Amino acid sequence: DDPKNAPCRQAVAWAAVGGKADAGKAQEYFGEMKSVTGVDWPDGTEADFQRLYFCGPPGGKAQCGLPPCTCSDPPCGTCYADGFAAPPPLPPRPGCTNGTGGIQCKPPSTALGYKGMAWPSMSFSGKKEMHIFAIGDWGGLDGSHQPTEGRTSLSIYNGGKKKGPSVFPRDRKNKDTTVLLCHHFTFLQCYCDPPCPTAINHECKPGCGFVKGVDDRAQILVAKSMEARAAKSHPDYILNVGDNFYWGGIEKNCGTPMDKLSFQAHHQFTQIYEGVYNGPGLSGKPWLSVLGNHDWGGRVFNNGWDQQISYTWYSDRWILPAPYWSQHVEYPDQGFSVDIYMIDSNAMDAMDPSASPSHNLCGPINPAGADCSVAGGPSSAGTCKSWFKSFWAENQMWLEAELPKSKADWQIVVTHFNCGHEQAWYKKLHQNFGLDLLVTGHRHDQELWDPKELRAGDTDRDLGGLMCFVTGGGGGISSEATPNPADKHDWFGEGQYGFFDLTISKSKIFLQSINYDGTVLKEATLTHA
Structure with a gap:
């Protein structure tokens, strides 16, 4: 009932009656409602639309204050007022009292305010590896993101408009980057499920090298x-x-x-x-x-x-x-x-x-x-x-x-x-x-560029x-x-998707390149000269 919530009440009341009555525009405007509230817009009550406007404002335009609701996405504790997240408590950090302390205690006034500075030292005890x-x-790509400020949706192919991440398909070229093997727009068809309704590139081309269950996940x-x-x-x-x-x-x-x-x-x-x-x-x-x-x-x-x-x-x-x-x-x-x-x-x-x-x-x-x-x-x-x-x-x-x-x-x-x-x-x-x-x-x-493997004349490496x-x-x-x-x-290199695991000690760093399936692809040991 707070007067500042008048725009919120008006928006919710409109959405629950006139807004959802226009099916064409409603689908465009409220299409993500089910992922936010658990209820699709045709079945939404005024309470459901209130939750939508608090928890996932259509178009990213926040019109409502802090919510007396339970948000499914994002959690209620971080719902939005004036387009910003309600600041959660800062994680407890040593040396921070009432906003005083080092750079870990409060953000700088501008994004570059702490450039070149040291984050507080970390210490890890024990004799284990x-x-x-x-x-x-x-x-x-965040497929359930609602674009703002004139931006386009991050959902660029059928099946990508969902919670969680979707892979962005980029061009694939030969190793020397001199031959285009698969253009982005062709590659999109490999990710579309069902196939994307375009006039060209109706199928995933073999030259794309697409591996279903890997490239798309x-x-x-x-x-x-x-x-x-x-x-x-x-x-x-x-x-x-x-x-x-x-x-x-x-x-x-x-x-x-x-x-x-x-x-x-x-x-x-x-x-x-x-x-x-x-x-x-x-x-x-x-x-x-x-x-x-x-x-x-x-x-x-x-x-x-x-x-x-x-x-x-x-x-x-x-x-x-x-x-x-x-x-x-x-x-x-x-x-x-x-x-x-x-x-x-x-x-x-x-x-x-x-x-x-x-x-x-x-x-x-x-x-x-x-x-x-x-x-x-x-x-x-x-x-x-x-x-x-x-x-x-x-x-x-x-x-x-x-x-x-x-x-x-x-x-x-x-x-x-x-x-x-x-x-x-x-x-x-x-x-x-x-x-x-x-x-x-x-x-x-x-x-993994191991200098011990450098070939004579391989100046680029x-x-x-x-x-x-x-x-x-x-x-x-x-x-x-x-x-x-x-x-x-x-x-x-030795793989396409993966990460590295470094085992560090006083005398050496043991590096392992790990594939997306957990396989160790390559290893090297770094010691002091």
Whole structure:
């Protein structure tokens, strides 16, 4: 009865009578009602529509205050007022009292406010084997997401309009990327169930290399494989190399205040992350994270990348306090430590405005007036490339200053772009500054670059002795090549979908590339020189 809820009452009353009477428009507007309330719109009562407007506002437009209801999706404790999530209590963290303490206690005023800062040290006791998992390019399409701000639905094929993640089918090319084997629009037909009603490409073409039950369930399969292995190895934390949500990160414009959480961010995190990566040995484990190019927007720069940073203070396991930051880890009972440096390499996809429209953060698909200056990001498409190049130089200067200060036994860098980018610089970091391991993603497969296997003349893979791996096979997007192990002609590495398991000790790091079915694909051992 609060006067401020008048718009809510009007909307609910209209929906329960006149709104659902227009069947054509009602299906378009209330089509997701059953997934939110458990009741489809033709059978909905006024109470059901009230729950819909509280828990999953049609079109993402929140008109109702905090709900006196039980939301099925998302849970009632995080329903929405004014388009933002009701802030949950901050996870209890040592040293935080009444908002005081370190950076873990409250978000910065802008998304870049904590860049280059260290998250509080973590410590893991015991004499057991110590494990770290690594994964990237894992966050699929949120098919039950309701688009806002003029955006299109993330459901791009029949069968994709559902709760939880759906895989994004991208082009498949040959290994040298010189021949297009399967165009995205052709590949879509492999995922459509039932077949998509288009005038062309009525069937899945053999050249796509589609493996049913794998390509269309990749994120879930990798997550289940992680869950099964975590139950045995109990990783202490996860290294997340980015591309956390396809196609373009959080589907909202940048600029949400850092102490707020948008409906879109909460929904995507709930559907694609929180509801997927769980189980004994995996639940509650910290995810040390960076942004990928798709988290910035993929082909624009103004999506809700800042909301991924904000989520750090809404979560008890998601850690992304800035685009570049550091983490110190102690293993006191085994007498060693690790310094982990998380950096943002997405300048690699920042090009001139007219270049590569489908894969250019600064390209022509950016909307007119795109501006992330309020969040600390680029102010326009015209200044976007120079902003990212300057930001990358800032990352580099920071890392070159931090590495020599490290007293840890191991130094690890985590970033999004795959092994081979900025090759000479990483070679210098290894040979001059003591970098031990480079953890990457971006290419959608699994590749373990063991310097002991370097062939004479293979200059493209020469990192000067630095161990590197690509773990871009998290399954949010289709793999570079077919996952069919009988057809490895166009494989870059040892697998297409999977993650890595690192066993770390004072003297060595044992690396294992794990397939989506739990198979160990490749191993290597890193020791101090």
